[in-house]
Amino acid sequence: MSLVLCIGNRNYSSWSLRAWLAMKLSGAACETLRIPLYQADSRARLLQASPTGKVPALRSPHGVIWDSLAIVEYLADTHPDAKLWPEDVAARAFARAMCAEMHSGFAALRSALPMDMRRDAAPVSLEPSVQADIERICTLWRECLDRFGGDGPFLFGMPSAADAFYAPVASRLLSYRVELPDPARAYVQTIREWPAFVEWRDAALVEKEVIEA
Template sequence: MYTLIIGNKNYSSWSMRPWIALRAAGIGFEEQKLGLTTEAFTRRLSTVTPAGLVPVLLDGDFAIWDSLAICEYAAERHPEARLWPQDVRARARARSLAAQMHSGFGALRQALPMNVEAHLPGIELPEAARQDISRMHAIWQDTRAEFGSGGPFLFGAFSIADAFFAPVVSRFTTYGIAAAGPVRDYMDAVLALPAMQSWMEEARTEATFVPEDEPYRKHR
């Protein structure tokens, strides 16, 4: 069984993506959670990745770090999970969007840090963050219109692209970012995903600092 090393669920958006993807696809894994500011975090990661960051997926003694690389690995190892759309154009678009989210929207990330347990509506946003929010809404609406006829997610069925936007849905919920129509419908679909509900529930109840000896948890 895989081991997925993650940070605090309340704050670690990078960890959230592969966790949501694996859980939603029914791919079993053991979770090891490390407090982001603990000595155990640095000590444990120094043994498995030169990047020194979460998430890390362990397949036996082989380590994959970086959230997108982990999701790609899972998609290749488990083609039956259909983590990417089957249609070639939809799949290309889904990969484009995941990569765009992976490397972009810096103003949004900075202005709206992930904090699942908080409710912080009405904060003052810089213009660059507002532009990122508008771009995000357009991506979701346009993608749903072009590819989403087969279900409630961006490409109908759940895909890695949705896992990559799940932290943004969480951020928009925390900060009360207004959404209506297809954008609101898409956010509601992501929030209703059982994997998303589990992550958010656990994020709200975890301690800020995760004990060093927290046991592994199995997810199937």
């Protein structure tokens, strides 16, 4: 059985983007099944793809793996040569911690600045809670680049699972024209030019579905 990654709309589904970028990093041969969200048949199709009715979900020879972080760990186990996590113990621990924080945190930013790759306009204002999330992310990026980035330009020098997890944030900061300190601005530009991210974004921009809310 080959790998099949089930994703939502490329324009909107940040969690799908994370898993897809990790898949690209792994080098695994994989088909992509896109299930547009918020359509009349979306729920039924999603439940066929995943026990949670959510994306992403990975169909594998070992069963269905749901949740983006679990997919990353599965790919790291099955494709160790791809080095999705840094080899250095301290760097790997930091990478896993920052991905876990992304996975469970930053609710204010997610709510106020939902991913929309077609958007190119600043928000009317940023609530203090959103600004606090952005400042925390910029601090994480700066610390990671200073401690582990080496010659860069990615968080751990070469692209890793951490970049896959924070790419949707970089996309949001671009779409909403958020003002950033220089290190964060440079990192966002790195993501913007990452060939895997460009491939996803180009496909997102030609999608027809529009989700108003």
